[in-house]
Amino acid sequence: MAEFSLHSELAANCVPVATWSLSELLLCNDANYPWLVLVPAQPGLRDFHDLPPDDMVSVGREISRASQALVELFAPDKVNVAALGNVVPQLHIHVVARFTRDLAWPSPVWGFAPPKAYASDVLDARIADLRLAFG
């Protein structure tokens, strides 16, 4: 049976933050927006509807947990949740804190501006803050 492995583009563009019951929780290395990515750690998933019903319940819970941590830490104006996968086919769910003052507002973030990598101390602090907010 095939094993799950993280798609190379997600591994290159994101940093691991936590391993949850269903998903690997990543932080996108783009300081333009507080941007989390959930990757259900099951092999062969492409679209949201590929998730078995039980995992769909889990993913809903994990999306909420990720969103609520962003709300607690950043008080965004909106949280964008999306499973697109037009570029990286492995199922992954974006959870992005959006602000009316952010670079792309009100456009979606994908493809809007080149990613701006975090300074390494800022990245470490952000990961620590997120882990604390997840509890």
Added chain:
Amino acid sequence: MAEFSLHSELAANCVPVATWSLSELLLCNDANYPWLVLVPAQPGLRDFHDLPPDDMVSVGREISRASQALVELFAPDKVNVAALGNVVPQLHIHVVARFTRDLAWPSPVWGFAPPKAYASDVLDARIADLRLAFG
């Protein structure tokens, strides 16, 4: 207690297709893409994580039902699922059939090209096909 009413922009840009247990199911009046919109019919919802846990289970089921109908009818290359709401704040979930040959591919559809209204006979046929696919 406040009652649910569909946001005026969703009412203007979409046509009603079905009333499901949680959501109003709409078809976006944009012939560029087969594009469904689920609107959980509860007042006051903005973000995905505003859904109570039971409704989150329902919405997962309804997203799958919408996606699978699109797959059955159109055999898309990908199904994009997203709750954005940067423009229309009422919680609504896009379920869009995407093709590597479509206008916006691989970009997201939002804001890419002006919507192209369906001819009325095509719209009627599409709604009928969708209702049949939903079973």
